[in-house]
Each structure stands twice: as C-alpha cells, then as structure tokens.
Amino acid sequence: MFNHDTNTTRRRLLKGALAGLGLPALTGAGLFPAIARAAAAAAADDRILVVLELSGGNDGLNTVVPYGDDAYYRLRPEIGLRADALRKLDDHYGFNPGLAGFERLWKDGHMAIVHGCGYDQPSFSHFSSMAYWHTAAPGGGDDYGWFGRLADQIAPYASPNLLINIDATQSLAVKSRLHTPVVFDDPDNFMRQGWPQERHLLDGIAEKAQGNPSLAYLNDVARSARDASALVREAWQRYRTPMDYGINDLGLNKIAACIAAVLPTRLYYTAYRNNAFDTHVQQKALHQRLLTYTADAVMAFMRDMERLGQADRVALLVFSEFGRRPKENANLGTDHGTANHMYLIGKGVRGGHYGQAPSLTALDDGNLIHTMDFRRVYATAMEGWLNLTSSDAVLKGRFEPLPVFA
Template sequence: MRRATRQSLAVRSRHHSPLVFNDPRTFRREGAESEKNALARMTADGARGNATLEFLAGTAQNAAESSEFVRQAAAAYRTPVDYGIGGLSGQLRQVASLIHAEMPTRIYYVAYQGNSFDTHVHQADPHARLLAYTADAVRGFTQDLKRIGRADDVAIVMFTEFGRRVEENGSLGTDHGTATPMFVVGNHVKGGLYGTHPSLTELDDGNLIKTTDFRRVYATMIEEWLKFDDSPAVLKGSFDSLGVFA
C-alpha cells in the first residue's frame, strides 16, 4: 500500500495493483450519484455466472471495502506521540493507524512529495532541516509502534531514488549522483555499518563509487524479513543478503 497521489515505480507489479491514496478522508468513490448507485447495484447483484462480471464485481467490492476500512481506521486512531512536522509525519501516523487496525498489508510505502531532497540550490540549510523532519517522523513512528505493541512486527527501509555528487555546484548545491546510503530500522535489526564508506576522492566522473549493491538490501528484506526464499524471481538476479536481522 502506498500513501501518495499516484502509484510509484517502487511498488508497481505485473501481478498486483497496490492501494494508493493521499488523504484517507477523501479515499472514496467520486462521481455522479447515478454512477455510485450503479456500482453499488453491480456489486450487490453479484456476477450471475459471468466471468467478466465476476471480476468487475469483485474489484468493485474490494475497492469499497478497502475505502471504508482506511477511512474508519484513520478517523478512529488517537495517539499522544509527537511525529514532528514535515512531509513524512502525517503519512507515518496514518500507517500506524492501519497497522493498529490490523489491515492485512505486508508493505507500506510513503515518500516526500515534490523532490524535496533534490537540492541543486542552497543545499545546506534545507537538507539539514529535511533530515531533522525525517528523524522526528521515524522516531515518532517507532515510538508509536512500541506503544501499540507492534514494534517487533515492523522493519523500516529508507532510501532515495538517486544520490548526490561530491563536488558543490555553482549554486551552493549538489547535482544528481549515483551512490547513496540506505537505512534499515527495527527491533530485530543488528545495528552497524554494512559495507564500507565510499571514497570522497576516488570518483567515477564525479560520482561516488558504490560499495554495496542496493539490490542486496532488497534481497535481505525479501528473504530475511518477508521470508520469501526466491528473491531472484523478484530482482531478476541473485544477490546475497546482508544478514541484517537477528
């Protein structure tokens, strides 16, 4: 499930359509009342032995049930935990509400909107502020999970779609780069640094040279956390897991 305005490549699949929404309060069927009534009748009447209608009715029913579940879970959730401010705080709070409501979802995906970390200009202050927002949101989320008794059930993976170059550009920022850190957070994580720090002087056309393939992190999550033993089928290649979890 993703909390956003559109489906991300990170959760796209040939075989599964993720649940995507931005505001749980408006996660419902919109349109003319006649359309809503027709959809409700189609769902209620059932498929009547027609495979196509059966598929459509099932899809409509699943959408209606998911919408109702999400809206009720979000509306009912109360927490004293401070998630801070910034783009992730509200999203992670909504994830906590769905976990608390026992939504049968294995993967939740949240993200900053609008390329917040794409710091080509005056990077220093905005970057530090965004890191503080992120730390506050993740801290609040982990504290809330502990409060509701679900901290042992959740692992967090933090990543960015692209890194930054080492050298400062002419606008007091940095341009798109390749290698970037990833973080794994959770009660079962064996803390520490996996891999080695990249060199700041030995570069590839101005880019950091990666020391750990990011697909090893994905293989780790697939095999060690989700307990799916065929990560090559997902990643289209074989990658050693990192042994992150105790």
C-alpha cells in the same frame, strides 16, 4: 513463501487485542507467559515491511557525514558540516544536526546504515533512476514494481489489502500482476470518485456476473475497492496517538493507523514527494530541515509501533534514487550524483555500518563509485526480515543478503 490462512488471521487479531488491552507490557514483565509466547510467534510469522522513498536524490554525504576524512572538506569547503556540529556516531562518521530522531535509533541499536548503494551505469535522471529503483531492474525497467512482485511472491493469488501505497497516485514500485494496491493520501476522503447522484450505483455491486468472467473480475475489483476504502476510513477515524509526527508525517501516521486497526496489510509504501531532496541551490539549511522532518516522522512512527505493541513486527527501509556529487557546486548546493546510503530501521535490526564507503578521492568523472548493489538491500529485507525463502524470483537474479537482521 508465505501462506495467508485463518491461523495467520487469528494471530494478527491476538496481537491487536493484546495491544489494545495494553498487555504487551504485562507479558514482558513475565505475566501471562503463554500469551506472551503466542504474541511472539505471531510477530515472527506475520511481519510488516514499510518502505520510505526520499524523492529528489538525498545528499548522503551531508546526511551521514564522513568528518574523519579530510577529502570531504576539500570537496565541500562551504557546505561541509563541521565536526563539532554533528551528532557523532563514532570517530569517523556523524549524523547531520537535524537527525535527532535517527541518532536515538542509532544509539538504541535499531538502525543499520548501508554504504555505497547504487547500480552499474547510473542514470542522473530523476525519472529513469527512480524507475530503476522502483522495478529493481537498472538499465531496462519492468512492467511491474519490485514491491508488487514481492506481494505476488508472498501471496500468489489475489489477497485483499495486502499492499498499501500512501500517495495521491500509485507508485510504479507497487504495481503487481496479481494484487490491486490500496492507494490513498487522505483517509477521510478515500472513496471512488463520482457525482453524488451516482453514489448508489458506485457503491452497489452486482453479486452475480451471470457467467461473464470479465464482469466478475470487474465486480471483484470494485468490491475490493469499496471494502478497502471503508476499512481505511474507519481505521483513521478510530486512530488516536500521543506521538508527534512533526511538520511532515510522510504518511507514516496513516500507516500506523492501519497497523493499529489490524488490517491484513504486510507491505506499505510511502514517500517524501515532489523531488524534495533535489538541493541544487543553497543546500545547507534546507537539507537540514528536510532531514529533521524525516527523522521526526520516522522516530514518532517507531515509538508508535512500541506503544501499539507492534514494534517486533515492523521494519522500515529508507532509500533515495541517487546521491549527490561529492563536490559542492557554485550555487552552494550539490548536483545529481551516484552512490548513496540506504537505511534499515526496527527492533529486529542489528544496528551499525554495512558495506564499504566509496572513496572520496578515487572518483569516476567526479562521482562516487558504488560499492553495493541496492538490490542486496532489497534482498536483505525480503529474506532477512520477511523470511522469504529466496528473493531471486522478485529480483530476477541472486543478490546476497546482508546480516542485518537477527
């Protein structure tokens, strides 16, 4: 379990100061070795996990295409992607043509593809399946999200700004028993809502609750919200980057701004919203555009982390609530399915394929049979990246991590 203390804060400030001075490049060249070792220690002990949700059910088979399997083309005679159009990973798989950014990350060895992710008795409902992924409790759900429970495990006491959710409304995934997530979409307008004439009342918080525990708690929440909104607005106003995040930044540039400002946040959650990947009709061109927007934003974010000297601290987990049926439908799209890929991205990742790909011929009522419980990937991020001693309490059971992280 982690402890937040003044030493951690000093290490984080050291990292931020070095990044601001451009010293990571110097230390990497052998200058200032003592500072380089201190920065490396800070990175190892103060890691950040970012989760990106692709809502709507991304079609994994047209994302990482098994072009070496003839069954794929029998199932998808019209929307199947031809081998000569793919960004080939090896003699069996190729990325969708839109995934130039992912191809670069793969070639650099910084992307792990985990095959066959899902859960028993899958739901084909967006709402139910996403709730299962948000809570890591398939078939039942939970009052709190898995990311919120992770925050509780990292810091078993209220810790301001530990958890940030980039969205207009709070995701169930970040709901925590102990921590109040910072939730915002537009940093410039991130503040408590109210009439202008009430502004002084909203911003003014009584410092004494006069022996009233309930009032003290509300004051603490209000103070935390006020301080967080000020920190986020300042971080965004100061943030400048040469990186092009593309048409849809997916909130990743806002996360980069918070990291650049050395906020104490360890956990970030963002999403490609509005069921964008629910491609029932005329999927082929639309899906490629969605993947292009996603890969452009992810690649820009990872380059931004390099520029800021923070790449050693940050890992990204990407998921969707389910895959699509392997057989194309009559509308040249795909319908709700089951097993899918998950992705882990970052400098600390051992790139490659993990898990067993589901068979395209041995189907369950036309659907893929999952080969990997998705909670193993959550466990991998928690234990392998965040160095949590055990993820059992968060996931309410034992799920063996994969050897993705060095």
